[in-house]
Amino acid sequence: MERLQETGGPPEAGRPRREGNGGLAMLDLSNITKTFFPGTVNERKALRGVDLHLAPGEFVTVIGSNGAGKSTILNMVSGKLRPDTGSVVIDGTDVTRLADFQRAKYIGRVFQDPMAGTAPTMSIEQNMAMALERGKRRGLALGVTAAKRERFTEELKSLELGLERRLKAKVGLLSGGQRQALSLLMATFSGPKILLLDEHTAALDPQRAALVSRLTAELVERHHLTTLMVTHNMEQALTLGTRLVMMHDGRIILDLDQERKSQMTVADLLHEFEKIKGAQLDDRTMLQ
Numbered sequence: 386m387e388r389l390q391e392t393g394g395p396p397e398a399g400r401p402r403r404e405g406n407g408g409l410a411m412l413d414l415s416n417i418t419k420t421f422f423p424g425t426v427n428e429r430k431a432l433r434g435v436d437l438h439l440a441p442g443e444f445v446t447v448i449g450s451n452g453a454g455k456s457t458i459l460n461m462v463s464g465k466l467r468p469d470t471g472s473v474v475i476d477g478t479d480v481t482r483l484a485d486f487q488r489a490k491y492i493g494r495v496f497q498d499p500m501a502g503t504a505p506t507m508s509i510e511q512n513m514a515m516a517l518e519r520g521k522r523r524g525l526a527l528g529v530t531a532a533k534r535e536r537f538t539e540e541l542k543s544l545e546l547g548l549e550r551r552l553k554a555k556v557g558l559l560s561g562g563q564r565q566a567l568s569l570l571m572a573t574f575s576g577p578k579i580l581l582l583d584e585h586t587a588a589l590d591p592q593r594a595a596l597v598s599r600l601t602a603e604l605v606e607r608h609h610l611t612t613l614m615v616t617h618n619m620e621q622a623l624t625l626g627t628r629l630v631m632m633h634d635g636r637i638i639l640d641l642d643q644e645r646k647s648q649m650t651v652a653d654l655l656h657e658f659e660k661i662k663g664a665q666l667d668d669r670t671m672l673q
């Protein structure tokens with residue numbers, strides 16, 4: 386599927402779609418709609434019928450214009466928002482009606498703000514211990530055992546930032562890039578079913594953004610993580626991931642598989658965007 390995606394019929398509730406390989410999809414978003422402040426002057430149709438199905442290990446980069454609905458999609462998956470219609474199914478479990486804390490065990494998320502994913506007054510190892518307990522039933526087990534410390538040291542070594550020698554340092558003392566790398570590690574190492582990346586390199590300088598991009602590719606590959614990454618950086622959207630989705634005005638307007646994506650340049654993407662957007666506007670004009 387490449388062009389103007391049809392919204393399709395109503396989903397069969399709770400029934401995960403079968404992917405071409407015969408396996409179950411890890412993430413099924415079916416016919417998701419969301420309108421903010423309906424029926425008022427402030428009405429905003431954020432999502433107008435989105436279908437998106439991710440196979441296990443698929444890494445989808447999401448680009449699109451401002452207000453296209455990219456963050457709203459991530460919020461639908463995390464449970465921060467509930468759809469007006471449609472369903473969210475993660476690894477065969479219908480989570481549409483579950484609150485965000487009830488699906489936390491399924492999801493790892495890294496935000497744009499390096500300050501958002503970690504607790505600044507706690508040490509690196511305490512932050513990591515907390516991340517390990519995410520979504521588990523019994524409170525926050527912040528105790529750091531020797532076994533955990535050994536694991537944290539190994540995990541931190543993979544970042545190649547020397548953080549394994551600073552386990553007891555307060556996270557607030559780390560640079561933005563170091564903190565974002567740690568957030569990424571924490572979001573991935575408890576084995577989430579879905580990793581959500583919300584412009585997670587946008588606030589970093591180019592060098593640190595490149596580092597966090599490299600770590601992202603490594604961690605997603607190592608843990609075979611099903612990933613949705615929102616970015617405004619088209620080059621990054623083409624370089625990272627196995628599939629690229631473009632959104633506009635609450636819809637998915639382009640969906641490129643690995644092969645098509647690998648043949649595209651940023652200029653091609655922009656051209657494609659203008660072409661599809663133009664076609665959409667023409668269609669609407671015709672309807673008026």
Ligand SMILES: Nc1ncnc2c1ncn2[C@@H]1O[C@H](COP(=O)(O)OP(=O)(O)OP(=O)(O)O)[C@@H](O)[C@H]1O
Nearest residue numbers: 421429430431449450451452453454455456457458
């Ligand atoms: N909590 C909210 N309350 C009201 N309107 C919202 C809310 N969240 C999003 N919207 C609106 O929904 C639409 C989609 O917003 P969203 O943040 O998903 O877009 P986006 O593609 O992530 O945009 P950007 O690239 O600018 O971050 C926009 O019109 C936005 O103003």
